[in-house]
Every structure is written in C-alpha cells, then in structure tokens.
Amino acid sequence: MKKQLFTLSSLAIAVVLLLVQCKKSDLELSGSASTAGFTFLQTPASDTLPYPYTVRFTNTSSEEFLYQWNFGDNTPLSAEKSPTHQFRIGGAYNVTLTTVGTNGNNSITKVVGVTDACSNDFFSKLTNCSLGEWTWSSDGDAIKVLSPDATQVYFAGGAANCQADDIFKFNADGTFGYEANGQTFDVQSGYSCQAPKPNAPSYKVVVKPNQLPKIILAPLATGNGRPFIGTTDIVENNTYTVQNYTPTTLTLRAVLENNGGVLVEFKFRKVTVLTLADIKNLLTGGGSKTWKLDPTPGANAIIVGTEANPAQYFGGGPLDGNCQSDDTYTFTAADKITYNSNGSTFNGGNVAPNYSCGSDRSYSNISYTFGATTGGVAGLATLQLPNTPPTVFIGTTDVPNENVYRIIEISANKMVLRAGNGAGTVFQFKLIPQ
Missing domain, CATH: 2.60.40.10 (Immunoglobulins)
Known part of the structure; x- marks a missing residue:
C-alpha cells in the first residue's frame, strides 16, 4: 500500500514539473510561423x-x-x-x-x-440558370407527327385546350417539374382530357460536339407509366432531341416507341410573367406601334378553329400578296387603333366576292377597350373593338361578331391574337412589327 502511494505521488510531482517546463518553454518558442498555400x-x-x-x-x-x-x-x-x-x-x-x-x-x-x-448556351437558355418554365407554342402546328426521315407530315395541329396551359419546369439542379393546371391531354386514354398524370422527377441534358442537344427524362419516381414532355406519347429512351432553340422558343423531336421510327415534334415557348402594363407597352411600343400579319412562308399567319383546337377548320396558308400582306394595324397608348389596307382589303366569307381582294376598308383612330381576360379562356389581355365586322375588324373581315381579341402571346417581335370569346369559332392571327 505504501509503495503504491509513493508511485502516485512521484507521478504527480513529475506532471507538475513537466507543466512548469512547458510553461517556461512557451516563452522561448523558436521557429517560423506557418505559411498557408x-x-x-x-x-x-x-x-x-x-x-x-x-x-x-x-x-x-x-x-x-x-x-x-x-x-x-x-x-x-x-x-x-x-x-x-x-x-x-x-x-x-x-x-x-x-x-x-x-x-x-x-x-x-x-x-x-x-x-x-x-456555361453551355442551351442549358443556360433552357433553365435561365435557375428555373426555366416552358409551355406550348400558340402556333397551329405546335404538334407534328413526321415520317422517320422527317420529309412527310402525317399530322400537324395546335395544342388542345387542356394542353395549352401545361407547364414543363427545368431547374438548373437537374430536377424536373410538370404542372397540368387541371387536366392532362392523355394519348393513352383516347386522346382526351384526363386527371393530371405523374411525370419525371429529374432530367439531364447531353451535349456532345457536332450533335444536337438531347433532353433525357428520368423514370417516374413511383407508379407505372412513362415520363413525357409535350404529349404523353411514349418515346424511345425518354429522349427528346433539340431541333432548335432561342431564349424564348424551343422545338423538340422524339422517336415514337414501337412505331417504325415515326417522329413526333413539339414547339414550346418560355413562360414569362407580364403585367397588363407590360403587355400594353409591348402592344403599343409605349406610344404607337404598327403590326402586320406575318408574311413569312410557312408562318400560317391565319388559322381558324375552336378554342380547343384553333387550327381545326383551317390550318393556315400564304397571305394574298395583292391585298393582305400589306395590311397594317397601329395601336396607341391612348387605346386607339388604325387599320390601313393600302388600297384594297381581302374579303372574308362575309363579304362578296368571298376570299378575294375587295374595296378599301381602312379605318382610323377607333377607340377600343383594353383589359384583363375573363371567362376562363386563354389570353394575357383582351381588346374589345366597337361595332361589328366588317365595319371594324382585325385580321379578316369575317371574325366573330363579338369583335373581341385576346392576346395569346406577345413579345417585342411577335404577337398572337385570337378573335372570338371561345364559345364558338375562333380566328387566330400571328403578327409581327412592321
């Protein structure tokens, strides 16, 4: 017992001496400071x-x-x-x-x-480097079905009513989102509007030299089915090839699965949140701005159909170069519109002789009402013109008698107007600045 006490006491004394020595040496430290690199x-x-x-x-x-x-x-x-x-x-x-x-x-x-x-141009435009939201183009050929070599068009049409408000979301972190906003147009259910379908949780973009970019969707997180962009058609390897793109437009093409190489093609536009003031500023240029029907070959500046399918009755064609392609429409910030036919107006189905050049129907400084779109139909804003066609009109003389025009899409370089309240026939016009 005494030996053990002696050993413990000796250890305690040694520790004290060591601490004293360390304290003393602290005052005499030598050597260089560290150098970070x-x-x-x-x-x-x-x-x-x-x-x-x-x-x-x-x-x-x-x-x-x-x-x-x-x-x-x-x-x-x-x-x-x-x-x-x-x-x-x-x-x-x-x-x-x-x-x-x-x-x-x-x-x-x-x-x-x-x-x-x-740093990749396509990825930057697709995602805005944070979140890019895309919806259907308002073009009458927003959906196409093509032969395997893409030389023949088997089908061309616009997005259905319950498709037109679909939003596809591409996050820069690789996550993917889909908003049906009520219903999904379901190919597998007889091409009809159905309850919203699940979609991919993520995506990736493959970019290789001298090849078009590809968007590849991940499988569904749960349940059966296949992910999709655009229509619910099942495409090979959940892969969509980017045919062309701009900061605000996107065209994708995919191979339909088990269909002998038949292609499906979709047009989209980027979702932008515009106030009524923004829309009016784009319409009028902040003062006065002149627009005309888009004369570009293949633009299909005029289509006719229903609210569900704006190109159902007439999918478009070239403008009459003698009396239609030079028509202009000027909108002012004071809510006035002037139509200049430059000598001759193209007659619609309500003016004889039908569908041919007729008398000048120009008008000047007609007041219109500009406001929000109501009634549950598509439109960023609405123009209500007075009187009835063909006295006052935009686009063609035979637009619906309610003489209402909804701005479906607008930018500094393009405007899509849809004439009609959505309950019957609608006329849709693609216009560009003069």
Missing part, C-alpha cells in the same frame, strides 16, 4: 448536364499542423488537409485557408472560379 482543380466537366461542380484542393502550406478551410459558399468549415468540395452552383468563390504552426497562424484567400452547366 494551396492549389485547386475542378474535375473535368461532363457532357451530361448538370454535372457535379467538384473542386479538388491541394494543400501546399509549410510549417503547419492544423488547417481550416472556408469555401465561401456558406457551407461548414473543413479541417481536412487537402479536401474535395462540391459547390451547389457555379460562380466565383473567395476560398480561404487558415493554417496553424508552432509559432503562429497564417491565411491565404484565392478566388476560385467554378464552371457550371450554365
């Missing part, structure tokens, strides 16, 4: 977007034994010597490494440029 390298970008934005950091510090990394993206600090870090999005980040050595600490900050999928 690092290099970095982003892992090579993939041709499948979005790819992980991963950066490997290599510590090149000296005289150090502790490390602290601040990656500049509000993520937790790291104490690893040479960490690998994944950034959520691309950009420029101030990355700071602090090192601790035997005689002090040292820090170094470098700007680390992280390249993300938005």
